[in-house]
Amino acid sequence: MSGLFLFSKTMETIKHLQENVEITLPENGLEEKLAHTQRQNRKLIIKLGFDPTAPDLHLGHAVVLKKIKQFQELEHKIVIVVGSFTAQIGDPTGKNKSRKPLNAAEVQHNAQTYINQLSKVIDVSQAQIVFNSNWLDQLPFSAIIQLLSKVTVAQLLQRNDFNKRLKENTPIAIHELVYPILQGFDSVQINCDIEMGGTDQLFNCAMGRHLMEAHDLSPQIVMCMPLLKGLDGKEKMSKSLNNTIGLTDTPNDMFGKTMSIPDDLILEFLELTTDFSSTQKKEFKSCLEKGENPMNLKKVIAKNIITQYHSAEEAEQAESFFKNQFQSQRFEDKSFVSVNISSLQTEGETLSLLQLCHQLRGKVTKSEIRRLIESGAVRINNIKTTDPYLLLFPTNHTKIQIGKRDCYELV
RNA sequence: GGGGGUGUACCAGAGUGGCCAAAUGGGGCAGACUGUAAAUCUGCUGACGUACGUCUUCGGUGGUUCGAAUCCAUCCGCCCCCA
Structure with missing residues (x-):
């Protein structure tokens, strides 16, 4: 009887943890990892990596962080990997022009602001923070070669990004090819159970699985969260596209920016940026389907976001500010x-x-x-x-x- | 190592001696309409100057010319083919 109860409880937990996750690799991996670690009588080790290059977190990052938080609430262990080594080489993603390498002090500073912002969502004091230069700096060239030998060019070219650029004759520098391997090596060092990221991290995370296996470790589960779209409703939310709502934006900005999202984006925002229960979310959705003015739901979402990152009180204030400043036709209502x-x-x-x-x-x-x-x-x-x-x-x-x-x- | 191609504003992409601050599209900004939504329409989109105008800009540098994004030299980046 109690065994059955435990079982259904576990299933519920898993369902909760899987909510909104776009890709899990392998598909039933979470269930197995949980069972496995339970047998070992320990909690999961979850890796979250970031490069301390642009230290401004936004709601897109928060999608992953909120998921991490769920794990944290179940007392699983979070390891935050600061890509201090990779940042000093320069971010290879996309067509960004060669970013000037950061010096150690800048990395330290960025990492700190990053961590401060992380604490807006997760409990940083309960997380372990490690810098990947700790091990990557030490790596002798022979060890690097050995690491590289575990990955083939064909494997790397599977990555859409590389494949596309190869076809389009845009340059790919070698260090860009190495980048996923280094990120994967971090997983080997940490020996984590799960790596978490946006879907754009799928390839790099999968590389972690591959390398862990190559090092006789049990490969990590990869869990990718969907990429939140930016305010334009077209591209993913990203600072360089200037379409973000930053975690440190003022309440008024958060409100206004949320109001400016295209209607098509409402459900996505409801799902990924708010902390309503799934029942509440369903209710809101059905209201919308019944012909409720989408604007009203946007206001609800905006207030919910502000409540998460500021306070309920400031959310109310932001709403009345918005009404006066932008909705009212009366000049006198505006705040000067x-x-x-x-x-x-x-x-x-x-x-x-x-x-x-x-x-x-x-x-x-x-x-x-x-x-x-x-x-x-x-x-x-x-x-x-x-x-x-x-x-x-x-x-x-x-x-x-x-x-x-x-x-x-x-x- | 040899041969060919290419480099234009935020992006894409025309322009191949003066009419070029540089077509067109996208993006962005502003206005009208609205729900700071979408769609639509209009204007703007290098800087300084109230007009006329001046200055900086077409990978870098140096030249030819009355005049250069455009011609020449040289250097740099990138791509392709051959070895």
Whole structure:
């Protein structure tokens, strides 16, 4: 009786852990690993690797992290591998131009910011953090050759990315080919049970399996989470595509960005970025099918996201800010950033609209500002003004709106 | 080692002596319409200058020329073929 109960409990756990996972390699691997480690009376060791190159985490990363968190809640052990070695070589993925290699201090610094951000989702204090330069730096060339001998060119060319580039005659540097092998070698060093990543990591993770077997270790399970699409609804969320919601974005930004996703993306966001229960998710879905305005579900999602990374209170505030700033037609509802008149550089008493906007916006060229004004993006006290050279006497309570977002009030 | 090709703005891709700050498409920005959605329409998309204009830009450098993305020399990157 109790055996049956335990069994169904285990099945439930597995189902929960498999939720939203796009690829598991091998398919029933998780079940077997769990049974295996239970027999050994130990917890799973789960590897999560990252390169400390661009230290800004976004909701796309969080998809994997949230899954890691589920494992952590069951007290499995997380090992975070900082690719300190690989980062110093440079990131080989895609067509990124040769990134300048990072020095040790930069790697350290990036790793730290990364880890700080990880702690927004997972419990870093319960995770083990290791740097792969610890072992890769030590590797004598003979050992490297030996490692390389375990992988064939044909195996490497199976990777879509390489295959495609080969066909298209775009260059592939040798170190790029070696990269997956190094990543796989990390798994050998850690002897992990599972490696976790986005589906774009499938090949590299599979390489880990291969190399572990070649080193007489039990190969890791590979679990790949789907890649979250970015705000454009087309490409994957990625900092270089400038379509991300960052984990450290302000509540207002998170809200606005979420509202701007295309409707097609709502279900994906509901599934991958929120922490609603699956029952709640189903309810929301059926509301949508019944003809609920998608906008409302977006608001729910936005608030849920903000609650996760900030607080419920700030989520509410962000919503009312959004309503006033963007949904309300009334100029007075918008919130204006106060700008001290004395901080403005004037020519005598006056300055042109161009100069004023340039000073308010900052870090933008004057040509850009001129275009904005001429294209009708600027309002003074709610009056659209398209003459960049309109002379202004800056006076108290003058309100300037530039584009949809930026509103200023002179004080 | 030999032969051929190629390198243009965020990306793709025209341009092969002046009319080129460089066609076209994508992307991006702004406006109209909206739900900061989609679709659609319009404008903009090197910098500085209120026009006329000036300056920087077509892999790097140096030349020819009144004038060069365009011609020449040289160097660099990449690709292909042969060895």
